[in-house]
Amino acid sequence: MNELSLIAAIRKWSTPKTAAPGVVKGIGDDCAIIRPRANEDLLFTTDFVIEDVHFTRATQTGIDTGWKALARGLSDIAAMGGDARYALVSLALAPWCCHNYVRDLYQGFNKLAGLHCVQIIGGDVSKTEKLSIDVIVIGSTPRGKALRRDGAKPGDVIYVSGALGRAAAKGYKDRPIPRLELGRKLRGKATSCMDLSDGLAMDLHRLAVESGVAAELDGPLPSAPKATLEHALFGGEDYELLCTLPPGRRAPRELTRVGLIVEGKPGRVTLAGESLQPRGWDPLA
Numbered sequence: 206m207n208e209l210s211l212i213a214a215i216r217k218w219s220t221p222k223t224a225a226p227g228v229v230k231g232i233g234d235d236c237a238i239i240r241p242r243a244n245e246d247l248l249f250t251t252d253f254v255i256e257d258v259h260f261t262r263a264t265q266t267g268i269d270t271g272w273k274a275l276a277r278g279l280s281d282i283a284a285m286g287g288d289a290r291y292a293l294v295s296l297a298l299a300p301w302c303c304h305n306y307v308r309d310l311y312q313g314f315n316k317l318a319g320l321h322c323v324q325i326i327g328g329d330v331s332k333t334e335k336l337s338i339d340v341i342v343i344g345s346t347p348r349g350k351a352l353r354r355d356g357a358k359p360g361d362v363i364y365v366s367g368a369l370g371r372a373a374a375k376g377y378k379d380r381p382i383p384r385l386e387l388g389r390k391l392r393g394k395a396t397s398c399m400d401l402s403d404g405l406a407m408d409l410h411r412l413a414v415e416s417g418v419a420a421e422l423d424g425p426l427p428s429a430p431k432a433t434l435e436h437a438l439f440g441g442e443d444y445e446l447l448c449t450l451p452p453g454r455r456a457p458r459e460l461t462r463v464g465l466i467v468e469g470k471p472g473r474v475t476l477a478g479e480s481l482q483p484r485g486w487d488p489l490a
């Protein structure tokens with residue numbers, strides 16, 4: 206395997222049947238060229254997936270690792286109420302990564318990219334000791350309509366999508382489903398929104414800090430099969446949406462009410478009246 210032959214293969218694996226709208230030039234030049242539409246805001250996000258930090262080689266296939274690496278960025282776009290459009294994929298390959306493994310990674314990227322009309326428009330390859338994948342995703346929203354973390358107001362109702370603790374209960378070996386459709390439905394409805402990557406306790410704290418409010422969790426939490434309360438609150442990697450809606454506003458059926466935004470020390474979170482520490486997954490701990 207050398208750089209030229211691998212990039213030629215990647216180019217073949219990444220070429221869609223029809224180019225995504227706005228792509229003037231995809232893989233093959235120093236930069237990709239994108240022509241933005243009028244009246245849209247662009248969204249940019251980047252996330253790593255690193256061997257033995259986010260997955261272990263022995264327990265996860267290349268296809269699942271590729272899926273998850275792209276899903277993390279798509280989930281960020283979902284949290285902003287956006288459409289995911291393009292991705293850049295940088296691979297630092299470990300000595301054990303053979304041609305067929307890289308092909309499997311692209312199968313994983315492509316399975317998920319195909320579901321959401323996302324085109325891989327570039328990237329980089331290099332080598333290192335442990336496989337590291339960085340995926341940049343670019344998305345868009347109608348101008349001024351992106352959902353943000355900083356708009357929650359006292360009196361708003363807190364909701365989460367899906368079931369919490371799913372990834373932790375499965376040993377972090379599942380394929381997360383980015384909630385892009387739900388995110389778009391929440392545009393113009395939710396006062397704040399973010400995706401749950403580090404666990405509800407930590408991520409609700411972050412949303413409350415950005416919004417300058419406190420949060421009270423009161424309702425029963427929607428938990429995944431076999432998930433403990435510890436998994437649901439602190440497990441992380443659920444990639445569900447956490448959002449707030451003004452009182453009285455009807456919530457889409459994918460959402461479950463879990464609490465209320467209140468006035469108080471910014472970032473303080475309580476569960477059934479008890480203070481909840483902002484503990485969860487911390488990559489640097």
Ligand SMILES: Nc1ncnc2c1ncn2[C@@H]1O[C@H](COP(=O)(O)OP(=O)(O)OP(=O)(O)O)[C@@H](O)[C@H]1O
Pocket residue numbers: 252281402403
């Ligand atoms: N190295 C960095 N340089 C510049 N900005 C960064 C860097 N790392 C993180 N950020 C920014 O800090 C903010 C919070 O990032 P963080 O990664 O904690 O959130 P997140 O992406 O929602 O969570 P997660 O990565 O756990 O899914 C984002 O705006 C992110 O772009």
Ligand SMILES: Cc1ncc(C[n+]2csc(CCOP(=O)(O)O)c2C)c(N)n1
Pocket residue numbers: 252257258259260261377402403440441442486487488
């Ligand atoms: C081998 C292995 N050990 C632990 C975990 C759990 N884990 C890793 S990163 C993360 C949060 C999101 O990451 P980030 O904060 O980098 O966005 C979680 C919950 C895993 N997936 N694989």
Ligand SMILES: [Mg+2]
Pocket residue numbers: 251252
């Ligand atoms: Mg991040």
